[in-house]
Amino acid sequence: MLLPRFEYRHATSLVQATTIHAENPAAQALAGGTDLIVDLRERRRQPPMLVDVSELGELRGIHADDDATRIGGGATVGELRASPLVRGRLPALGAAARDFADFLTRNKATLGGNLANASPGADLVVPLLALDAAVVLAGPGGERTVPLDDFLLGPRRTVARPGELIRQVVVARHGGRQAWYKLGLKQGGAIAVVSVATWLALDAAGHVTEARIALGAVAPRPFRPRAAEAELVGAPLDPHRIGRAADLAAAAARPISDVRGGADYRTAMVRALVARCLGPRTGG
Numbered sequence: 001m002l003l004p005r006f007e008y009r010h011a012t013s014l015v016q017a018t019t020i021h022a023e024n025p026a027a028q029a030l031a032g033g034t035d036l037i038v039d040l041r042e043r044r045r046q047p048p049m050l051v052d053v054s055e056l057g058e059l060r061g062i063h064a065d066d067d068a069t070r071i072g073g074g075a076t077v078g079e080l081r082a083s084p085l086v087r088g089r090l091p092a093l094g095a096a097a098r099d100f101a102d103f104l105t106r107n108k109a110t111l112g113g114n115l116a117n118a119s120p121g122a123d124l125v126v127p128l129l130a131l132d133a134a135v136v137l138a139g140p141g142g143e144r145t146v147p148l149d150d151f152l153l154g155p156r157r158t159v160a161r162p163g164e165l166i167r168q169v170v171v172a173r174h175g176g177r178q179a180w181y182k183l184g185l186k187q188g189g190a191i192a193v194v195s196v197a198t199w200l201a202l203d204a205a206g207h208v209t210e211a212r213i214a215l216g217a218v219a220p221r222p223f224r225p226r227a228a229e230a231e232l233v234g235a236p237l238d239p240h241r242i243g244r245a246a247d248l249a250a251a252a253a254r255p256i257s258d259v260r261g262g263a264d265y266r267t268a269m270v271r272a273l274v275a276r277c278l279g280p281r282t283g284g
Contacts, residue, residue, distance in 0.1 A: 003040045007049040014058040014138060014167065020051050021163030022140035027051050029165055031059075031074055032108040034101075035117045059112065059167060064089060069174055073112025073136075073166035077124070081106060089174035092127035092197045099123065099182050112166035115151070118158050121217035125152070127180050127197040129214035129222055131173040139164035152221045173212070176201045179277035183269055185260055192217040193261045196249075196273040200237070208232045213245070213274060218253040218266050225252035228274065237278065246275040 009027075011017035021027050028047035030036060031054050039045040053059060059074030062083050069089050071080070080086050081097040100106055100123050114124045115135065125148070133148040140163050148169075151158050160166075177200040184190025195216035201209045211232040216222040228248035235241050255266035 003037075004043065004046045006040075006047055008052065009049060010052045011056060014053075014056055014165070017051055017053050017056065017165060018138060018140050018163060020049075021165075024049050024051075025162040027163070029053050031110045031113050032076065033113075034105050034109040035113060053165060059165070062086065064174075067172070069171040071111055071169045071171065073110065073115075073168060075111050076107055077101070077105070077109045077111070077114070078103075078107040080111065080124075090127070090131060090171060090178070092130060092178040092180040092199065093124065093171070095180040096123045096127045096182070096195075096197070099180075099184075111169055115148070115169070116158060116160065116166055118152055118154070118156050118221065120155055120219065120221055121192040121195065122222060123182065123192060123195065123216070125222045126195045126214045126216040127178075128169065128171065129224055130178070130197040130199045130212045131171050132199075132212065133169050133171045135166055136168040136170060137161075137164040138167040143167065145170070149224065154220045173199055176210075181273045181277055183273060191260065194218055194255075194266050194269040194273060195222075196270070196277050198274070198277040200232070200278070202237065206236050208235060208237055208241075211245075213249055213277075215249065215253060215270060215274075218255040218270055220254070223252075225249040227252065232278070242275050242278045245278060246271045249274045 027049040030050045030052045060072040063070045077097050077100045087094045114122050135146050135151045180197045182195040183193045197214045199212040203209050211229045213228050214224050228245040231245045250267050250271035253267050253270045255263045257263045
C-alpha cells in the first residue's frame, strides 16, 4: 500500500525541529518510524509534513548521576538493551528492552516513540512507571518536565502539545529490587497480553519501605495499582502480603477481550505475574 503524500523536512538541530513545528502545528516527528510508517500505510495518521529528527544529537545518549538516570528520547531500544548503565541501574527497563520486538525493530525504534505512541501495552512504559520516570518535553515554548504517570492520557493520547518532542526521560529510581515480566503469545516480537514491572525498597529487617507496581495491556493505558502498592509498605514481604497485593492488582485491572486473550484470563494473569515479580525468585 502506498503511503499518503506528505512534505519531508530534515532537522539538523532541536531548535530547528521545534521551529518547524511551530510554523507547522500539524507536522509529525519521524525518529525510528516503526509505529508511524505502519500508521501511514493504514491511513490511521495522515500528517501533511514529517520532520525527521532521527539524527539529532540532543535526543541521544544515556547518562547518570547520583539523582537520576537520563536517557535521550532518540535512544534506540537496542541501545537500551546494550547499555551497561541500564543493566546495572535499571534492570527492569533493560529486561523490557531485551523482550522488545525483534532485532531489526529494536535498532530503529526509539524510547521517545514508544512513549509518545501511548499504546496500552507499550513495553517500555511499564518499567518506567515503576521506576518513577518523568518526561522532558521540548517545544516551541521551551522545555517542561511531566511525570510519566501524568504524561499518558489513554490509547494514543498524551499531554504533549503540538510540536513538542520527548527530549529526555529522567528516571529517578534505581537499584532496589526490580522485576519485569511480559506475557506474550510467542517468544519473539510478541505484543503483550499482560506486562508487569515492580520496584521495591526494603530495610535491613526485610520490611518494605517503598513499593511501586505497574501494569500494561490491562487498561486503556499502563497504570499503577495504588492499593496493591500500599498493601506492601511497612510489612515483611511474606507470601500472605504478596498474595494480598496480587489480588488488589488484579481487582484494579480493566482488561478487554481481544484476539490475544480474554478479559478473565488477563485478570488471572495479573494476579499470577504480580506474585511472580514480588516473589523471592524473580529476575529482571
